[in-house]
Amino acid sequence: MSALEDALAQIAFDRDGLVAAIAQQHDSGEVLMLAWMNRAAIERTLATGEVHYWSRSRMKLWRKGETSGQTQQLVELRIDCDGDTLLLLVDQKGVACHTGRRDCFFRAVRGGKLDTIAEVTVDPAKLYGGR
Amino acid sequence: MSALEDALAQIAFDRDGLVAAIAQQHDSGEVLMLAWMNRAAIERTLATGEVHYWSRSRMKLWRKGETSGQTQQLVELRIDCDGDTLLLLVDQKGVACHTGRRDCFFRAVRGGKLDTIAEVTVDPAKLYGGR
Numbered sequence: 345m346s347a348l349e350d351a352l353a354q355i356a357f358d359r360d361g362l363v364a365a366i367a368q369q370h371d372s373g374e375v376l377m378l379a380w381m382n383r384a385a386i387e388r389t390l391a392t393g394e395v396h397y398w399s400r401s402r403m404k405l406w407r408k409g410e411t412s413g414q415t416q417q418l419v420e421l422r423i424d425c426d427g428d429t430l431l432l433l434v435d436q437k438g439v440a441c442h443t444g445r446r447d448c449f450f451r452a453v454r455g456g457k458l459d460t461i462a463e464v465t466v467d468p469a470k471l472y473g474g475r
Numbered sequence: 476m477s478a479l480e481d482a483l484a485q486i487a488f489d490r491d492g493l494v495a496a497i498a499q500q501h502d503s504g505e506v507l508m509l510a511w512m513n514r515a516a517i518e519r520t521l522a523t524g525e526v527h528y529w530s531r532s533r534m535k536l537w538r539k540g541e542t543s544g545q546t547q548q549l550v551e552l553r554i555d556c557d558g559d560t561l562l563l564l565v566d567q568k569g570v571a572c573h574t575g576r577r578d579c580f581f582r583a584v585r586g587g588k589l590d591t592i593a594e595v596t597v598d599p600a601k602l603y604g605g606r
Contacts, residue, residue, distance in 0.1 A: 366509065377555070420585070423583075450556070453553075
């Protein structure tokens, strides 16, 4: 069995044919984002080394950074104990979040309220302006 | 609005009333596990500082470690850009995975095959033997 077949056989896709995938910066440990993958996204990611996801809103396969240039290079793909979550160790170019922040988890409950804890580092208009 | 109400208002619960929650060890950056929370699990977690989840298989609210003793103390709750994923910074006591491993992501595609990359550090029979 190939690595791909072996890995795919361990994955418990949900009723929509998707599996949750956490992207983590491989060296710093930052949790960047969570997105969803279908079988084709995993195949494409392992084949090319460029992380692909399934967009639930646009209902299409999506190469991370295809519009914004903020790509993710796969370092390692891991599967959890019950096969329903993937952990992608990646090398994130630039920012992972469409708001122009490094990661998507920029709101935190602190001191009794919801705070914005990370600044926009790249103007989203520059990332998506050409669209 | 209280912090709880403010946070809850930003969360996009799915059709089952759940939101994905990634647990990350606050100091080391290890991604420990992904589980699901409903509104009650979030309320209980923020109120007590002990992480609670919704068990999709047992269909019940569950305090992490209630059987195994491997509890998670909440350090910070973060919400992602579109409100459909939480990042919980936690202090994990012992092991997060029911297999007795520190985290759930112990299988990796390496060198063309799926490898087990972490050892069992606590015998699961000791964690769940009393049940």
